[in-house]
Amino acid sequence: MGSMSNHNSDQLFIGIDGGGTKCRARLVSINEKLLGTGIGGPSNPLHGQAQTKASILQAVEMALTEAGLPNSEASNLIVGIGLAGVNLPSLFDVMNNWHHPFKQMHLTTDLHIACLGAHNRDQGAVMIAGTGSCGYSYVKNKATIIGAHGFPFGDKGSGAWMGLEAVKAVLLASDNLGPYSLLSDLIGNHLQAKGVMIVDRMGAAKASDYAQLARFVLDAADAKDEVAEKIVREGANYMSAVAEKLWETEPSRMSLIGGLSERLTPWLKPSVAASLSAPINQPEFGAIYYAKQQEKLLVC
Amino acid sequence: MGSMSNHNSDQLFIGIDGGGTKCRARLVSINEKLLGTGIGGPSNPLHGQAQTKASILQAVEMALTEAGLPNSEASNLIVGIGLAGVNLPSLFDVMNNWHHPFKQMHLTTDLHIACLGAHNRDQGAVMIAGTGSCGYSYVKNKATIIGAHGFPFGDKGSGAWMGLEAVKAVLLASDNLGPYSLLSDLIGNHLQAKGVMIVDRMGAAKASDYAQLARFVLDAADAKDEVAEKIVREGANYMSAVAEKLWETEPSRMSLIGGLSERLTPWLKPSVAASLSAPINQPEFGAIYYAKQQEKLLVC
Numbered sequence: 001m002g003s004m005s006n007h008n009s010d011q012l013f014i015g016i017d018g019g020g021t022k023c024r025a026r027l028v029s030i031n032e033k034l035l036g037t038g039i040g041g042p043s044n045p046l047h048g049q050a051q052t053k054a055s056i057l058q059a060v061e062m063a064l065t066e067a068g069l070p071n072s073e074a075s076n077l078i079v080g081i082g083l084a085g086v087n088l089p090s091l092f093d094v095m096n097n098w099h100h101p102f103k104q105m106h107l108t109t110d111l112h113i114a115c116l117g118a119h120n121r122d123q124g125a126v127m128i129a130g131t132g133s134c135g136y137s138y139v140k141n142k143a144t145i146i147g148a149h150g151f152p153f154g155d156k157g158s159g160a161w162m163g164l165e166a167v168k169a170v171l172l173a174s175d176n177l178g179p180y181s182l183l184s185d186l187i188g189n190h191l192q193a194k195g196v197m198i199v200d201r202m203g204a205a206k207a208s209d210y211a212q213l214a215r216f217v218l219d220a221a222d223a224k225d226e227v228a229e230k231i232v233r234e235g236a237n238y239m240s241a242v243a244e245k246l247w248e249t250e251p252s253r254m255s256l257i258g259g260l261s262e263r264l265t266p267w268l269k270p271s272v273a274a275s276l277s278a279p280i281n282q283p284e285f286g287a288i289y290y291a292k293q294q295e296k297l298l299v300c
Numbered sequence: 301m302g303s304m305s306n307h308n309s310d311q312l313f314i315g316i317d318g319g320g321t322k323c324r325a326r327l328v329s330i331n332e333k334l335l336g337t338g339i340g341g342p343s344n345p346l347h348g349q350a351q352t353k354a355s356i357l358q359a360v361e362m363a364l365t366e367a368g369l370p371n372s373e374a375s376n377l378i379v380g381i382g383l384a385g386v387n388l389p390s391l392f393d394v395m396n397n398w399h400h401p402f403k404q405m406h407l408t409t410d411l412h413i414a415c416l417g418a419h420n421r422d423q424g425a426v427m428i429a430g431t432g433s434c435g436y437s438y439v440k441n442k443a444t445i446i447g448a449h450g451f452p453f454g455d456k457g458s459g460a461w462m463g464l465e466a467v468k469a470v471l472l473a474s475d476n477l478g479p480y481s482l483l484s485d486l487i488g489n490h491l492q493a494k495g496v497m498i499v500d501r502m503g504a505a506k507a508s509d510y511a512q513l514a515r516f517v518l519d520a521a522d523a524k525d526e527v528a529e530k531i532v533r534e535g536a537n538y539m540s541a542v543a544e545k546l547w548e549t550e551p552s553r554m555s556l557i558g559g560l561s562e563r564l565t566p567w568l569k570p571s572v573a574a575s576l577s578a579p580i581n582q583p584e585f586g587a588i589y590y591a592k593q594q595e596k597l598l599v600c
Contacts, residue, residue, distance in 0.1 A: 046503050088500045146475045149499045152452045153467040167453040175446045177541050199449045200388045203346050241477050 007295065011078060014063060015287030016056055018043030018083040019110060020131035020151075020160070021208040021259075023052075025059035026284040027067055027077075030297075036069075038062030042208055044132075045095050046085035046150050053098060056081065079105045080291030082113030082283055084132060087148050106294040110283065111136035111145060117286025118255040118279035122293070125251035126279070127242055130258030131211040133158035133235075135242035137249040144249050146242045151207035157235030157242075159260055162217045163210030165231045167202055173227075174198070182225040186216040211259075218263045236267035243272040255279040307595065311378065314363060315587030316356055318343030318383040319410055320431035320451075320460070321508040323352075325359035326584040327367055327377075330597075336369075338362030342508055344432075345395050346385035346450050353398060356381065378404045380591030382413030382583055384432060387448050406594040410583065411436035411445060417586025418555040418579035422593070425551035426579070427542055430558030431511040433458035433535075435542035437549040444549050446542050451507035457535030457542075459560055462517045463510030465531045467502055473527075474498070482525040486516040511559075518563045536567035543572040555579040 007030065015026045023040035040059035043052040060079075061071050079102045086092040087109050096107050115126045115138050125137035132155040134148035151160045170187045172178030174195040188194050190213065191201045202209065220228030239256075246254060256265060257279050265273050292298045307330065315326045323340035340359035343352040360379075361371050379402045386392040387409050396407050415426045415438050425437035432455040434448035451460045470487045472478030474495040488494050490513065491501045502509070520528030539556075546554060556565060557579050565573050592598045 087496060088503065090500050091503075145496075146477070149471045149496070150503065153464055153502060154471055154499065156468075164453055168456075171449045171454055175542075176545070177446070177538070196387060196445075196449070197389075199454065200390055202453060203388065203391075203450065238477070245476070 007297070012073075012076065013288050013291055014060060014077050014079050015113070015284040015289075015291065016059060016079060016081040017110060017113060017283035017287055018052060018056060018081060020044040020047065020084055020206075021211060023055040023059045024282075024284050025056075025063045026282075026288065027060075027063040028288055032288070036063040036066030038064075038066065042206070044084040044150075044207070045091045046088070047206060049091075049094055052083065052095070053100075057101070074101045075103060077102050078291050078295060079103075080113065080287035080289070080294070081105060081107050082110040082287050082290070083107065084110045084148075085150065087111070087145055104291075104295070106291045108290055109136075109145075109148075111148060112138065112143070113286035113290055114257055114283040115286065116289040117281040117283045118257060119253050120280045120285070120289070123252060125246040125249065125254040127239060127246070127254070127256045128258040129157055129159075129239060129256060129260040129264050131159050131208055133161065133239065133258075135239075135246045137246045137251045137254075139249050139251050142249075144246065146245050151210070155207075156238040157264070159211030159214035160207035161210075162231055162235055163213035165234075166213050166217045166228070167198065167210070169227050169231065170198060171195075179227055181220070181227045182223060183217065183220040183228045186220055187213060190216055214260060215263075218260075221267075232264075232267050236264055237269070239264065240269035240272045243268070243275070247275065253277045257283070307597065312373075312376065313588050313591055314360060314377050314379050315413070315584040315589075315591065316359060316379060316381040317410060317413060317583035317587055318352060318356060318381065320344040320347065320384055321511065323355040323359045324582075324584050325356075325363045326582075326588065327360075327363040328588055332588070336363040336366030338364075338366065342506075344384040344450075344507075345391045346388070347506060349391075349394055352383065352395070353400075357401070374401045375403060377402050378406075378591050378595060380406045380408075380413065380587035380589070380594070382408050382410040382587050382590070384410045384448075385450065387411070387445055404591075404595070406591045408590055409436075409445075409448075411448060412438065412443070413586035413590055414557055414583040415586065416589040417581040417583045418557060419553050420580045420585075420589070423552055425546040425549065425554040427539060427546070427554070427556045428558040429457055429459075429539060429556060429560040429564050431459050431508055433461065433539065433558075435546045437546045437551045437554075439549050439551050442549075444546065446545050451510070455507075456538040457564065459511030459514035460507035461510075462531055462535055463513035465534075466513050466517045466528070467498065467510070469527050469531065470498060471495075479527055481520070481527045482523060483517065483520040483528045486520055487513060490516055514560060515563075518560075521567075532564075532567050536564055537569075539564065540569035540572045543568070543575070547575065553577045557583070
């Protein structure tokens with residue numbers, strides 16, 4: 001780990017937020033001036049370590065290009081990275097032992113950088129509802145993680161979970177073993193497939209592919225489709241229960257973030273919905289915050 | 301397709317039953333005398349076409365070896381194959397266009413050969429509850445398939461489905477968002493893991509890996525564990541509904557087959573359980589039946 005004496009005023013930092021669908025990078029000066037942003041592919045190491053590394057490098061290169069810097073500049077960067085999946089010790093070790101091209105890499109979970117970003121301080125709680133789902137609080141130097149188990153066995157309330165539940169319901173309906181509803185039409189139209197052909201389309205689907213279906217589940221639920229309402233309500237009830245567990249750790253603020261946050265909030269328990277604060281910054285800011293913290297550039 | 305004149309009395313046939321966990325081969329003379337049996341690895345092309353082909357060749361080679369025949373004899377075999385997954389047109393085409401080493405290959409679904417085997421005639425219905433689940437009837441030259449959608453979105457009541465539901469429940473319990481019960485102990489002991497380490501163990505799990513957990517779900521349900529009972533009952537209710545749909549097609553007989561059949565039967569609706577007949581022969585006999593039928597050696 002470096003110390004302040006290693007850093008001169010032109011030291012650059014990059015914050016990276018890696019999730020199941022994509023990877024975002026934010027390149028800044030030591031004074032947090034934005035120099036460039038980048039985006040890469042899926043970066044959950046649980047679903048592919050090589051892909052994750054490639055996605056990170058892709059996002060970094062794009063951010064450097066936007067800043068008018070050559071890719072070789074990567075070797076001078078101090079990088080903060082938050083990744084889905086690295087709450088698993090084995091995945092943390094694999095990613096942390098990566099022979100990366102950077103000057104320094106500080107790895108933590110996507111949850112941790114989301115929390116640092118949302119509250120712009122090292123204390124608070126977040127729930128994420130995007131491709132995956134989970135809850136996280138960091139209070140009095142203690143992290144609490146709820147969920148974050150990944151697809152297909154965890155991530156209730158997430159986009160991938162909603163998509164999978166929707167495919168199940170649509171297939172049951174196609175066998176006349178469950179109700180045929182608007183949801184079947186919306187999913188069928190999107191996939192341009194019915195019945196067994198849906199299986200054909202989704203046969204090799206990843207979490208991110210299932211998550212593409214979530215908006216149709218929410219559309220149908222908003223239109224009072226009972227099959228879709230049941231799915232969304234079950235997911236939202238889970239997220240409400242996660243929020244209540246997180247409040248037990250006494251964070252000062254809590255935010256719901258991720259691609260589904262706006263659409264899921266109205267389905268949460270009213271007391272939970274009312275208890276949420278808007279996130280201040282995005283997770284990639286939190287990743288920069290983390291890198292600076294680790295480099296002893298911030299006093300916590 | 302061959303005609304009777306192509307076959308002399310030393311023509312050999314092999315019947316192959318390919319499923320998600322393994323592949324069985326039965327080598328017989330034209331008079332159905334057993335010459336050898338073989339077993340291969342997973343053979344559901346939905347989860348890997350190269351693996352499926354390798355598993356089939358492995359099972360054939362083992363059967364030839366048991367019969368004291370060289371592997372080169374494969375080129376003289378007439379092969380009937382029933383495979384999971386080939387109810388999907390794209391997978392049927394891929395497997396049927398295989399440049400196989402046999403004299404002749406007749407491909408159909410695992411459901412079809414299971415039905416031919418279970419009833420030893422070209423009419424009847426079967427339900428399968430093993431790694432996967434589904435229902436099939438063949439009556440008046442019309443096939444009806446219910447389910448057979450595959451993991452993770454279909455196959456309710458199957459071993460893979462039970463295993464996945466169990467992992468979900470155990471992870472909810474590990475977050476104190478669901479009841480901790482005997483099921484958590486049995487799954488935890490088997491995996492030698494708790495909480496997030498279960499995710500680590502199951503992170504890359506396939507349907508066959510989840511199916512390994514089904515016996516613990518059934519053990520716990522038999523011991524009145526409420527979490528496990530809920531899973532088994534939901535699966536069994538689905539299979540009972542499948543059976544009722546199949547009876548509507550008016551088959552003369554129906555059988556429940558597959559690795560979970562004995563343990564699942566007591567959980568079925570009593571009227572459904574009472575309506576089932578014991579299967580006469582195994583699916584690999586049905587595959588031989590199918591090959592002979594296609595070669596015009598049987599009158600249906």
